[in-house]
Amino acid sequence: MVALDVEAGLDSNPLVTGLERQPVRSTAVVIFGAMGDLASRKLLPGIYNLAHEGGLPERIALIGVSRSSMTDEEFRASARESIDRFSRRRPDPDVLEGLLANFSYVAGSFDDDGLYVRLRDALGTLDTGLGTPLNRIFYLSTAPEFFPVITGHLGAAGLNETDEADVRVVVEKPIGYDLASARAQNDAVLEYFDESQVFRIDHYLGKETVQNLMALRFANALFEPVWNRNFIDNVQITAAEDIGIGTRAGYYEGAGALRDLVQNHMLQLLALLAMEPPTAFEANRLRDEKVKVLEAIAPPAPEEVAAMAVRAQYGEGIVAGAESVGYREEPGVAEDSRTETYVALRLFINNWRWAGVPFYLRTGKRMARKLTEIAVTLRPVPHIAFQGPDSDGVQPNQIILTLQPDEAVSVSLGAKVPGTKMQIRPVNMEFHYGTSFLSESPEAYERLILDVMRGDATLFTRNDEVEALWRIIDPILAAWAQDTETPIPEYPAGSAGPSEADALLDGRSWRRL
Amino acid sequence: MSEARWAESDTSPERIEAALRELLRERHAENDALVPARVLNLIVIADREWRGEVVNRLERVGRYHPSRTILCTIEDDRRTIDGYARVSGDVSATGGVGVLRESVEIALGAVHTGRIDTIIDPILISELPTVVWSPHNRDEAVEALLPLADVILIDTDDPVFFDGPGAALARAADLLESNVDIVDLAWLRTIAWRERLAGSFSDPARAGLLDGLRRIYVRHHHGSIVSALLLTGWLASRLGWLPTALEPAAGGVRRATAARAGGGASIGIEFHPVAQAIRGLAGVTVSGSAGFSLSLERAPGGLIAREQRAGATPREWQLFGASRGEDGILGEGVRQALIRDHVYGPALQAARSFSQ
Numbered sequence: 001m002v003a004l005d006v007e008a009g010l011d012s013n014p015l016v017t018g019l020e021r022q023p024v025r026s027t028a029v030v031i032f033g034a035m036g037d038l039a040s041r042k043l044l045p046g047i048y049n050l051a052h053e054g055g056l057p058e059r060i061a062l063i064g065v066s067r068s069s070m071t072d073e074e075f076r077a078s079a080r081e082s083i084d085r086f087s088r089r090r091p092d093p094d095v096l097e098g099l100l101a102n103f104s105y106v107a108g109s110f111d112d113d114g115l116y117v118r119l120r121d122a123l124g125t126l127d128t129g130l131g132t133p134l135n136r137i138f139y140l141s142t143a144p145e146f147f148p149v150i151t152g153h154l155g156a157a158g159l160n161e162t163d164e165a166d167v168r169v170v171v172e173k174p175i176g177y178d179l180a181s182a183r184a185q186n187d188a189v190l191e192y193f194d195e196s197q198v199f200r201i202d203h204y205l206g207k208e209t210v211q212n213l214m215a216l217r218f219a220n221a222l223f224e225p226v227w228n229r230n231f232i233d234n235v236q237i238t239a240a241e242d243i244g245i246g247t248r249a250g251y252y253e254g255a256g257a258l259r260d261l262v263q264n265h266m267l268q269l270l271a272l273l274a275m276e277p278p279t280a281f282e283a284n285r286l287r288d289e290k291v292k293v294l295e296a297i298a299p300p301a302p303e304e305v306a307a308m309a310v311r312a313q314y315g316e317g318i319v320a321g322a323e324s325v326g327y328r329e330e331p332g333v334a335e336d337s338r339t340e341t342y343v344a345l346r347l348f349i350n351n352w353r354w355a356g357v358p359f360y361l362r363t364g365k366r367m368a369r370k371l372t373e374i375a376v377t378l379r380p381v382p383h384i385a386f387q388g389p390d391s392d393g394v395q396p397n398q399i400i401l402t403l404q405p406d407e408a409v410s411v412s413l414g415a416k417v418p419g420t421k422m423q424i425r426p427v428n429m430e431f432h433y434g435t436s437f438l439s440e441s442p443e444a445y446e447r448l449i450l451d452v453m454r455g456d457a458t459l460f461t462r463n464d465e466v467e468a469l470w471r472i473i474d475p476i477l478a479a480w481a482q483d484t485e486t487p488i489p490e491y492p493a494g495s496a497g498p499s500e501a502d503a504l505l506d507g508r509s510w511r512r513l
Numbered sequence: 514m515s516e517a518r519w520a521e522s523d524t525s526p527e528r529i530e531a532a533l534r535e536l537l538r539e540r541h542a543e544n545d546a547l548v549p550a551r552v553l554n555l556i557v558i559a560d561r562e563w564r565g566e567v568v569n570r571l572e573r574v575g576r577y578h579p580s581r582t583i584l585c586t587i588e589d590d591r592r593t594i595d596g597y598a599r600v601s602g603d604v605s606a607t608g609g610v611g612v613l614r615e616s617v618e619i620a621l622g623a624v625h626t627g628r629i630d631t632i633i634d635p636i637l638i639s640e641l642p643t644v645v646w647s648p649h650n651r652d653e654a655v656e657a658l659l660p661l662a663d664v665i666l667i668d669t670d671d672p673v674f675f676d677g678p679g680a681a682l683a684r685a686a687d688l689l690e691s692n693v694d695i696v697d698l699a700w701l702r703t704i705a706w707r708e709r710l711a712g713s714f715s716d717p718a719r720a721g722l723l724d725g726l727r728r729i730y731v732r733h734h735h736g737s738i739v740s741a742l743l744l745t746g747w748l749a750s751r752l753g754w755l756p757t758a759l760e761p762a763a764g765g766v767r768r769a770t771a772a773r774a775g776g777g778a779s780i781g782i783e784f785h786p787v788a789q790a791i792r793g794l795a796g797v798t799v800s801g802s803a804g805f806s807l808s809l810e811r812a813p814g815g816l817i818a819r820e821q822r823a824g825a826t827p828r829e830w831q832l833f834g835a836s837r838g839e840d841g842i843l844g845e846g847v848r849q850a851l852i853r854d855h856v857y858g859p860a861l862q863a864a865r866s867f868s869q
Contacts, residue, residue: 012720013711013714013715013723014723014751014752015707015710015711015714015715015723015748015751015752016711016715017751017856018854018855018856019707019708019711019856020852021708023708023711023712023715024712025715025716026716051833051834052833052834052835053834053835054705054708054709054815054832054833054834054835056833057712058709058712058713058716058818058830058832059830060833092814092835093814094812094813094814094815094835095814095815095833095834095835096814097814098814098815098831098833099833101831130828130830131718131825131828132716132718164717405609406609406610408610430548432548432610432612434550434609434610434612435548435549435550435551435552435580435610435612436550436551436552437552437851
């Protein structure tokens with residue numbers, strides 16, 4: 001079950017040195033759930049765009065797996081439609097036709113042994129036909145309850161390893177719905193696959209701005225000296241959405257904002273922001289540091305939850321000038337639903353660097369605007385030399401990393417207002433990605449698919465990381481599940497969230513959305 | 514689209530710079546979501562008579578635009594400086610910032626080229642990297658601009674402006690020695706070929722075959738011998754080969770050999786011009802001992818690979834990749850100005866060995 005060192009050939013090839021795009025071993029990608037939304041919107045267009053840019057390996061084959069019965073040709077037609085519709089660039093007909101010729105389809109129920117026999121035959125035929133053993137990627141673009149079913153059958157069919165190539169399995173979020181189920185899911189996957197073969201995708205980590213967070217911290221001497229409890233007063237991480245749940249009531253009712261965004265994306269941002277510098281930008285060293293900082297966040301005791309976590313649901317309101325219904329009036333949502341559409345948390349990291357610094361996290365749907373940002377607020381200057389009302393404008397410096405809608409970094413500074421008096425006002429020094437790199441970033445999925453092909457797990461979540469994330473969230477979920485009486489606070493759609501969340505801030509204020 | 518223009522005859526660099534500042538101020542005042550792009554300065558030195566062609570190429574570079582483009586058009590008899598500036602940009606439909614790009618055009622005379630640095634310097638955004646591109650090889654102007662330049666964009670594949678491939682490669686080498694970085698469009702035309710060759714020999718199924726190569730056969734556009742030399746120079750520099758000078762043969766073919774630094778059988782190299790609509794390479798075949806050969810041919814939608822192994826059925830497959838076209842190559846040149854390529858220098862030196 002240990003990954004083969006077949007990439008070693010890359011190191012001994014002197015032609016590879018200096019290439020911006022490193023070679024990738026020939027690969028067969030098997031997508032379970034190939035007719036699903038994720039495959040249509042992200043995976044197939046992502047693979048096309050890699051082909052367009054010359055990023056795919058020498059030999060590429062894609063096998064779609066789904067329950068529907070269809071021919072290879074019908075699958076190709078469906079894939080063509082998805083790529084035409086969702087690709088970020090207009091497809092080149094010659095590239096697209098050539099790529100589609102390498103697509104095939106295997107139908108079957110995920111719990112049917114026969115499916116895996118057919119799959120093994122199809123993969124074997126590819127190896128023989130192409131004259132080279134292809135690396136294999138099993139992409140589980142399915143509902144999570146199928147992950148153990150599929151990996152179990154892959155293992156039982158001997159598809160979890162080969163003698164001459166690497167086998168990898170890609171698992172989409174959510175990884176469990178609590179700590180126990182995440183552990184069970186990890187255990188099931190790891191029964192047949194080694195951890196080095198497992199790539200748990202959180203597409204947030206494939207975004208350029210998230211990766212830039214590490215560049216900002218570790219490629220600049222400016223920030224690291226103040227990146228600790230001595231200089232930082234508090235950190236606010238916001239992921240606000242202006243949209244509601246749309247047609248996702250079925251999923252969202254069982255998930256809620258805490259599972260949907262906090263347990264993965266937002267805690268990942270926190271970990272990258274707060275971790276110690278890794279000794280090298282290498283998968284396990286980076287993930288070691290993330291795990292360490294996540295483990296330093298003490299999970300709350302049941303009686304502490306109310307004081308550190310606020311949940312709420314959006315009610316009726318006005319969004320972009322139009323009336324908007326409340327969450328419980330959304331189609332598919334129970335009238336007495338207690339699913340939260342808003343969460344605010346106050347967390348502390350109990351280590352030398354961060355002891356005593358509150359990390360405030362908030363996320364919500366149907367809020368005033370779409371905004372994802374990290375705001376690091378420094379402590380006030382120790383002594384204000386500007387006396388009287390002229391000193392009112394002296395505010396603590398803030399470092400703001402915006403991920404959406406613009407990718408930007410800004411630093412607030414106190415500056416003198418022009419005039420005869422020494423009046424101070426905060427001004428912003430801004431860096432916008434769009435102005436300094438006029439290039440189009442690849443879709444997160446393109447980057448991550450290529451990383452899986454390369455076997456680079458840096459931007460993927462390790463099993464102990466998943467468990468560390470759930471360890472923080474689990475007690476909150478448990479406390480909320482037990483409390484079936486306390487009314488869920490409501491915030492008007494189109495607002496900045498419930499006033500109850502202000503109580504978490506110890507007299508501070510949430511940043512304006 | 515928000516756009517503002519300014520023009521003045523018989524002007525000065527200071528007035529052009531002041532006009533740019535005013536245009537930016539106006540755009541920002543009109544909409545504070547409009548902010549100036551700050552990627553790099555691109556100085557283009559072009560002959561006046563070819564202005565239209567250069568402007569067209571600049572407009573089609575695709576997504577990799579410089580932020581401030583300064584096009585200097587040279588008329589031999591001109592004595593005065595005319596200036597034109599344009600600031601334009603769009604606010605994103607999804608909100609957020611809109612990026613403004615600045616274009617400056619300066620009409621100059623040949624009399625100005627030797628001191629063109631004093632004209633351009635006040636117009637540059639000083640904290641940004643500065644790229645100089647002289648598609649018509651106005652070397653005097655380029656020399657004058659070297660102290661201001663971080664990167665020189667050059668196309669050593671341009672047969673009109675170089676006295677043969679040796680002169681083109683020598684010019685690139687000279688520039689490389691003057692403490693600027695070089696982005697050579699001829700080199701960029703070889704990217705896909707280099708990536709695919711490197712990828713081919715990273716496949717464990719071809720382990721060891723790289724050491725046994727005996728022949729390199731490169732097909733190229735008539736005007737793209739330098740791309741062919743750079744590709745082969747790259748192979749030589751990476752694999753420790755010592756090339757000999759080119760020898761002409763019938764039909765425009767050129768031949769050379771390369772000795773292995775560690776001894777062993779030499780490598781035969783042949784360059785063959787072919788009819789091809791677009792510039793760059795048309796095909797590469799690398800052959801080795803024991804009947805191995807791998808051929809890459811330009812084709813719609815990428816390259817076609819054909820492999821022959823002793824005793825095995827020949828195989829053929831498509832390597833995917835959409836052609837960038839010449840406009841895309843220039844855009845890639847602008848992008849590459851922001852990164853550093855440490856492999857070009859050794860490849861250039863090896864390529865020069867073919868012409869010495």
